[in-house]
Amino acid sequence: MASYRIALNFEDGVTRFIECKDGEKVLDAAFRNKINLPMDCSDGVCGTCKCRAESGSYDLGDDFIDDALTADEAESGLVLTCQMKPASDCVIAVPTTSVACKTGQQKFAAMIARVTPHNDSAIVLELDVEAAVPAFLPGQYVNIDVPDSGQSRSYSFSSAPGEQRIGFLIKKIPGGLMSNWLERAEAGTKLELTGPLGSFYLRDVRRPLLFLAGGTGLAPFLSMLEVLARTGSEQKIHLIYGVTRDFDLVLVDDIEAYAARLPNFSFTTVVAEEASSHTQKGWVTQHMPAEVLHGGDVDVYLCGPPPMVEAVRRYFDDNGVKPNSFHYEKFTPNAVVKEAA
Known part of the structure; x- marks a missing residue:
């Protein structure tokens, strides 16, 4: 019997993975795995189990009422886990903490x-x-x-x-x-x-991607690029990798290897230090041509130190850039800041 891997992302940053059998509802699969997702009626009437499906395909059936989930909500990706039957691996954002669902970190x-x-x-x-x-x-x-x-x-x-x-x-x-x-x-x-x-992760790829990496914030993009290469993504992908000094540019050979594996992938490296002899000097925002923004029809992912994140956000606001989605993660030298969007 087929089964699907479901990632449950809780609002406190914890992710738990469960297996959902073919034809099984997500709520039932979670309970079987001793994860108590929010629910009251389990019949598609109350809406208590409403979550957001961020990727994957599924069937909601028609055994729920509009008061529990409107057609507009369903169109936007909201689901009732008491009715949702996955047809592929899925990622679901759960609007409560892992502790409230009687689970936790692994x-x-x-x-x-x-x-x-x-x-x-x-x-x-x-x-x-x-x-x-x-x-x-x-x-x-x-x-x-x-x-x-x-x-x-x-x-x-x-x-x-x-x-x-x-x-x-x-x-x-x-x-x-x-x-x-x-x-x-x-x-x-x-x-x-x-x-x-963490809630910073690659969503379904349905449009061009812009990756913005600051220093060792390159790490998550290497993971994403490997997944994109393995799945043969045909979307345009551009990475801008910014560092302070020439010596901070690391694993560039790895990035070049992805450019060979992904025909629609390109990248730019940027060094901020004025004394650098690097071809592109300055800040990431100074090397972001209009073509990589695709008129807003782009999903932007940004991982870097807080000043870089704030600088990119200001750049978007000041220049009227409104990407389809903007996911970012700030980090300090000692920890990931628990803020992502």
């Missing part, structure tokens, strides 16, 4: 496979997962416990979902907790991770 273990420094700027951390490969959406992050510190740090996956070896691009910070620990870390060391987390 923990898993992984072993260090390789630690690769890139200049004095970044570190690529590769881990081999001990047991089942964790499910996540391209763009999401995990919290990694720093051994013997009682603290954790948040990092986006740079690898694609489904791989036994998972990767992260980590900013190298002088005196940083994780940076210092990784300098002496040995292959085979066990790490504890919590996740996946």
